[in-house]
Amino acid sequence: MSSDVPSHELIVAETRGAKSQCFAVRTRVFFDEQEFPISTEFDEHDDNPATGHILLRLTPSLTPIGTIRAIIPPGATYYKLTRLAVLKEYRQYRFGRALVHALHDWVRRHVAATQPDAATAEIACHSQLYVKGFYAKFGYEPVGEQFIEDGAPHQKMVLRLPLHPAA
Numbered sequence: 001m002s003s004d005v006p007s008h009e010l011i012v013a014e015t016r017g018a019k020s021q022c023f024a025v026r027t028r029v030f031f032d033e034q035e036f037p038i039s040t041e042f043d044e045h046d047d048n049p050a051t052g053h054i055l056l057r058l059t060p061s062l063t064p065i066g067t068i069r070a071i072i073p074p075g076a077t078y079y080k081l082t083r084l085a086v087l088k089e090y091r092q093y094r095f096g097r098a099l100v101h102a103l104h105d106w107v108r109r110h111v112a113a114t115q116p117d118a119a120t121a122e123i124a125c126h127s128q129l130y131v132k133g134f135y136a137k138f139g140y141e142p143v144g145e146q147f148i149e150d151g152a153p154h155q156k157m158v159l160r161l162p163l164h165p166a167a
Contacts, residue, residue, distance in 0.1 A: 005093045006058055008065070010102045013053035019046070021064035022053045022083075029085035040150050045071040045082075052106040056086070056095055065090045068099040070107055070123075078122035078158075079107050100138055108163055121161045126154045135159075 013019045023042065030036045045051045048071070056066030066086040070079050081103055086095045104123070111121045127135050129146065132155050140157035147154055 008056060009059050010098060011055050012106060013055040018055050019053055022055050022067040025064050025067045025087060026083055026085050028087060033088060036150050052110065054099055054102045054106060056099055066095045066099055068103045070103050078124055081123055081125040096134065104161055107161060111163055118163055120163060123159045123161055125157050127157045129153045129155055132157065
C-alpha cells in the first residue's frame with residue numbers, strides 16, 4: 001500500500017447528484033469491470049429514503065472513486081450492506097475499509113434515531129467468496145451455505161454491531 005493516500009472525503013449521498021456519482025462508480029466496477037448484468041445493478045432500494053448511500057470522492061476535485069450502500073430489506077429487522085465498490089486504480093489505498101467503517105457509522109446514527117434503546121444492530125451482506133476475509137476483519141461471520149447470486153458464488157456474512165462503547 002502506498003503511503004501517499006490521495007486526499008479524499010466520505011459523505012452521505014443525499015442529493016440526486018451525489019447518488020448519481022455512486023451509481024457511476026457501481027456501473028464501472030460491477031458492469032464494466034466484473035461484467036455483472038446491468039439489469040441487476042439498480043433496484044427499488046436506490047430511491048428508498050431509508051437507504052443509506054455513502055460516497056467516497058477525491059478532494060478537491062470531487063471525483064467519485066467509491067461507494068457503499070445500506071438497505072433495510074422489506075419486513076426485516078436488520079440492515080444489509082450492499083454495493084461496496086472502489087475503482088480499480090484506487091484499491092491499493094484500502095478505501096474499502098473506510099467505506100465499511102462509514103457505513104457502520106451511518107447504521108449507528110440511523111438506529112440511534114429510530115431505536116434509541118437498541119444495544120446492537122445486525123448487518124448482513126452477501127459476500128463474493130474471494131472477499132470473505134475482508135468482511136471477517138470487521139467481525140462479520142459466515143452464516144449458512146454458499147450460494148450463487150448473479151452468476152457468482154457468494155456467502156452470507158453477518159455482524160452484530162455494538163451501538164455503544166463497552167463500559
